[in-house]
Amino acid sequence: MESSSRESPSKGLSHYVYTSQHMRTILVAHVYLCGPTSAADASIDIAANFGLLERAVAQFDTRFTLRALRSISSLRKRLSGLVLSQAILLAYSPEDAAAKALLEATGEDVAAVKGKVSQLESSAQLSNKWTKPKNKDVVPEIEIYLGILIQVRTCARSLMGRTD
DSSP: OOOOOOOOHHHHOOOOOOOHHHHHHHHHHHHHHHOOOOHHHHHHHHHHHHHHHHHHHHHTOHHHHHHHHHTHHHHGGGOOHHHHHHHHHHHSOTTSHHHHHHHHHHTOOHHHHHHHHHHHHHOHHHHHHOOOOTTSOOOHHHHHHHHHHHHHHHHHHHHHTOOO
């Protein structure tokens, strides 16, 4: 038998192990480049999509609806009960029947979320992207969009085996 001069793949490769210092450096670089990702940022992004959906309804144009639906993949990892509850309360009043049904599906405490929503509503970031229409009903497309986001969160949680 000939002896092979080749090494097995596992012997010749060095594996790089990330230490906690490396992970902190990567996280700091990510925050520096992309900005912090918080529940407020995700809620503001969802509210920006509300504006797209309202524009789609007003102009009978599907481009805006498709843009809002395409953003779901980038929102998926940032979806949490808090983010969804904030987005629901940005669109609806807490006494609205649709809001109650959607909030029940998120499993969050409404009283705890209300304070955070009032801070979001007064922020300049939100007013630049979407303003809640006064004395108007919310278009049904927004309710459907929120329902889709809740389903995406539920499916992601069940696939990952998480309960948060």
